[in-house]
Amino acid sequence: MIKYIKNIITGIISLCEGLSVTLKHVFRKPITLQYPEQKPDLQLRYRGRLVMPVDPEKNDIRCTACMICAKVCPNHSILEIEKVIEDGKPKPKAKKYIYNLGTCMFCNLCVEACPFAAIIMSDEYALANEDKEKLILELVSEKYNLTGKKLNWWKSKFKDETINKEKVQK
Amino acid sequence: MELIKDILYNTDKILKDFYNWAYKLWSSFNLPFFILDIVFYLLITLAVAAFLVFNALFIIYYDRKVAAKFQVRYGPNRVGYKGILQTVADTIKLLIKEDINADKVDKIVFFLAPFLVFIPSFLVFLVIPFGKGLIPADLNIGILYVLAITGLSVLGILSAGWASNNKYSLIGGMRSAAQIISYEIPMVLVILSVLLLSGSLKMGDIINAQSSISKWFIFVQPIGFILFLIAGNAEINRAPFDLPEAESELVSGFITEYSAMKFAFFFLAEYTNLFLTSAIATTLFLGGWQGPFLPPFVWFIIKTYLVITLLMWFRWTFPRIRVDHLMEFSWKYLTPIAFVNLIATAILVKFI
Numbered sequence: 001m002i003k004y005i006k007n008i009i010t011g012i013i014s015l016c017e018g019l020s021v022t023l024k025h026v027f028r029k030p031i032t033l034q035y036p037e038q039k040p041d042l043q044l045r046y047r048g049r050l051v052m053p054v055d056p057e058k059n060d061i062r063c064t065a066c067m068i069c070a071k072v073c074p075n076h077s078i079l080e081i082e083k084v085i086e087d088g089k090p091k092p093k094a095k096k097y098i099y100n101l102g103t104c105m106f107c108n109l110c111v112e113a114c115p116f117a118a119i120i121m122s123d124e125y126a127l128a129n130e131d132k133e134k135l136i137l138e139l140v141s142e143k144y145n146l147t148g149k150k151l152n153w154w155k156s157k158f159k160d161e162t163i164n165k166e167k168v169q170k
Numbered sequence: 171m172e173l174i175k176d177i178l179y180n181t182d183k184i185l186k187d188f189y190n191w192a193y194k195l196w197s198s199f200n201l202p203f204f205i206l207d208i209v210f211y212l213l214i215t216l217a218v219a220a221f222l223v224f225n226a227l228f229i230i231y232y233d234r235k236v237a238a239k240f241q242v243r244y245g246p247n248r249v250g251y252k253g254i255l256q257t258v259a260d261t262i263k264l265l266i267k268e269d270i271n272a273d274k275v276d277k278i279v280f281f282l283a284p285f286l287v288f289i290p291s292f293l294v295f296l297v298i299p300f301g302k303g304l305i306p307a308d309l310n311i312g313i314l315y316v317l318a319i320t321g322l323s324v325l326g327i328l329s330a331g332w333a334s335n336n337k338y339s340l341i342g343g344m345r346s347a348a349q350i351i352s353y354e355i356p357m358v359l360v361i362l363s364v365l366l367l368s369g370s371l372k373m374g375d376i377i378n379a380q381s382s383i384s385k386w387f388i389f390v391q392p393i394g395f396i397l398f399l400i401a402g403n404a405e406i407n408r409a410p411f412d413l414p415e416a417e418s419e420l421v422s423g424f425i426t427e428y429s430a431m432k433f434a435f436f437f438l439a440e441y442t443n444l445f446l447t448s449a450i451a452t453t454l455f456l457g458g459w460q461g462p463f464l465p466p467f468v469w470f471i472i473k474t475y476l477v478i479t480l481l482m483w484f485r486w487t488f489p490r491i492r493v494d495h496l497m498e499f500s501w502k503y504l505t506p507i508a509f510v511n512l513i514a515t516a517i518l519v520k521f522i
C-alpha cells in the first residue's frame with residue numbers, strides 16, 4: 001500500500017518535471033533556418049564542389065598540371081589535364097582541367113594531394129542539374145574567385161607552405 | 171445595436187423569438203408543422219457540420235503550430251499568412267488523391283469503417299452547449315448520451331482494423347477496443363462524481379450549477395479534472411495513449427491501409443474528438459460558456475481551446491506508454507483513484 005502511494009507520487013512528480021521541460025522550450029526562439037531566404041553559415045572546411053580559384057596576387061591559377069590530383073582521385077573524377085604549350089614545349093601550367101562532378105564523392109583527397117594548393121572544395125552545394133553532360137566541368141576557364149573567409153583560409157594554406165619551406169632551408 | 175448585443179449575449183431569447191415568428195408565419199400558410207421542423211433540423215445539422223469541418227481544419231493547423239513551438243521550430247508558414255492555409259492545401263491534396271483499396275480487404279466493411287468512426291463524433295455535437303441557447307438539443311440525459319455515443323466509435327476502429335486484412339491494422343483495432351473499454355470506466359466514475367454535484371444529467375443544468383467561478387467543478391474536483399483529461403485523452407487515442415496507431419510498432423495501426431478521402435475521414439474524426447473531449451471538459455469542469463464581458467460563445471471557444479492546448483502539451487511531452495502499462499495504469503491506478511474520488515464526493519455532498 002505504501003509502495004502504491006509512493007508510486008503515484010513519484011509518477012506525478014516525474015510527469016510534472018517533463019511538462020516543465022517542454023514548457024521551457026516553448027519560450028525559446030525557433031532555431032529553424034528558413035532555407036531559400038536564409039542561407040546557412042557554412043564551416044571553412046565545408047566540401048562543396050571542386051574549384052580552381054584564381055590567386056589574387058598572381059592573378060592566375062596556381063595549377064602546374066602535375067597530374068597528382070588525377071592520379072590520387074579514387075574514382076577518376078578528374079578526367080583530363082592539358083598543359084599550356086609554348087614554342088612547341090609543354091609548360092608547367094594547366095590549359096584545360098576537366099572535372100566530372102557527377103562521379104565525384106567529395107572525399108577531398110585531390111585537394112590534400114595537390115602540392116601547390118591549386119584546388120579547393122568551394123561553398124557551392126546546390127549542384128543538381130537536369131543534364132548529365134552539364135556535370136562535366138572545365139575548371140581553368142571558369143576563373144573562379146573565392147571571397148571572404150574561405151579566400152583567407154585558402155591563402156593561408158600556401159603561405160604556410162612557403163614559410164615551412166624557408167624553415168626547412170634554414 | 172441592441173439586436174447585435176442580444177444576438178451575442180442572449181442568443182436563447184433571440185432564437186426563441188425567431189422560432190415563434192417562423193411558426194406563426196408557417197401557420198398562416200396552413201401547412202403541416204413537421205416540414206418546418208425538418209427544415210430547422212437540417213439547418214442546425216448544416217451549421218454544425220460546417221463548424222465541425224472548419225474547426226477540424228483549424229485544430230490541425232493549431233496542433234502543428236503548437237508542436238512546432240514545443241520543438242523549437244516554426245511549423246507551417248508558407249501557404250497563406252503564417253501558413254494558415256496549409257491544412258486547406260493538405261485537404262485538397264487528400265481529396266484528389268487516388269483512393270486505393272487493397273486486394274483482399276473486406277470491401278463493404280472497409281468502406282463503412284471511416285464513417286463508423288466519424289458519425290459518433292458528429293452525433294455528440296447534438297448535446298454540446300456552444301453558448302446560451304446554442305445547443306442543438308438539451309436532452310435530459312445529455313452526458314449519458316455522450317458516453318453512449320462515443321462508445322460506438324470503437325466499433326468503427328475495430329472494423330477498420332478487421333477489414334484491412336492486415337496484421338498491424340488488426341492489432342491496432344484490438345488495442346483500441348481494449349483501451350477504450352478500460353478507460354471508459356474511470357471516465358464514467360469521474361463524470362458520476364460531477365453529476366453528484368450538479369444533480370442532473372442535462373448539460374444546461376450542469377452549467378447552471380457552476381454559476382460563479384468559485385463554483386466551477388474544477389475547484390471542487392481537481393483530481394476529477396485531471397483524471398478526466400487522462401481518460402479522455404486515452405479515449406480519443408491521442409499520444410501518449412496512441413497505441414492503436416503507434417507508428418514505431420504498427421506502421422499506422424488501423425489506418426495503415428487507408429488512403430485519400432477515407433484517411434481524411436479518420437483524421438477529421440480524430441481532431442473532432444479532440445475538440446469534443448475538450449468541450450465536454452469545459453462543460454463539466456470549467457463552467458461551460460459562462461464568463462464576464464465576452465459573449466458566451468467566445469468564452470466557450472476560449473476555454474475549449476485552453477483545454478486543447480493542455481492536451482497538446484501532454485501529447486508533445488510524454489512518450490507513448492507500453493501496452494501492458496496502459497492496462498495497468500487504467501485498472502490499478504485510475505479506476506481506484508476515481509472510485510475514492512467518487513466516494514469522497516458522495517460523502518461531501520451528503521453531509522455538507
Ligand code: SF4
Nearest residue numbers: 063064066067069114
Ligand atoms: S591541381 Fe594540383 S595536383 Fe592537380 S595538376 Fe594542378 S597542381 Fe597538380
Ligand code: SF4
Nearest residue numbers: 073104105107108110
Ligand atoms: S574530391 Fe575525391 S572524388 Fe572528387 S575529384 Fe577529388 S579526389 Fe576525386
